[in-house]
Amino acid sequence: MEIRPVRTEADYKAALKEISRLVEHDPDIGTPDGDRLDVLSTLVQAYEAKNFPIDPPDPIEAIKFRMEQAGLSPKDLEPMIGKRNRVYEILNRKRALTLPMIWRLHKGLGIPAENLIKPPA
Structure with missing residues (x-):
C-alpha cells in the first residue's frame, strides 16, 4: 500500500x-482502505x-447570484447598500462598493468578504 505525492498529471490520474x-x-x-481514501483525497x-x-467570482455577479438564490429584489438590498438608486448604481457597476456595504452584504447575504473586496470586472 504505497502512497506517493501527486506531482504530475500521471500521478494525478492514477490517484483519481x-x-x-x-x-x-x-x-x-x-480501516486501511478508508485511511488510504482519506490520504489520496x-x-x-x-x-x-x-x-x-x-478565481473568486466578480463581486457584483456574486451579489446577483445570491439574490437569485434567495429570491431577493433590489429593494431587499436597501438595508445593506442604501436607497434604491444606490442599489441600482452598484448592480449596474456605476458605483463601487464601500467597506461598510461590503460588511453588511457579508453579514446579510453570507457572501465571503474576500469575494466582495475583489475589484469588479
Missing part, C-alpha cells in the same frame, strides 16, 4: 483512478488547488 476504486467499495473510516485536493485554481 484509485480513489474511484476505493469509493465503489465504500470503506469504513479507520487530500493529496488530490492539494494538487488541484495548485494546478487548477479557481
Whole structure:
C-alpha cells in the first residue's frame, strides 16, 4: 500500500483512478482502505488547488447570484447598500462598493468578504 505525492498529471490520474476504486467499495473510516481514501483525497485536493485554481467570482455577479438564490429584489438590498438608486448604481457597476456595504452584504447575504473586496470586472 504505497502512497506517493501527486506531482504530475500521471500521478494525478492514477490517484483519481484509485480513489474511484476505493469509493465503489465504500470503506469504513479507520480501516486501511478508508485511511488510504482519506490520504489520496487530500493529496488530490492539494494538487488541484495548485494546478487548477479557481478565481473568486466578480463581486457584483456574486451579489446577483445570491439574490437569485434567495429570491431577493433590489429593494431587499436597501438595508445593506442604501436607497434604491444606490442599489441600482452598484448592480449596474456605476458605483463601487464601500467597506461598510461590503460588511453588511457579508453579514446579510453570507457572501465571503474576500469575494466582495475583489475589484469588479
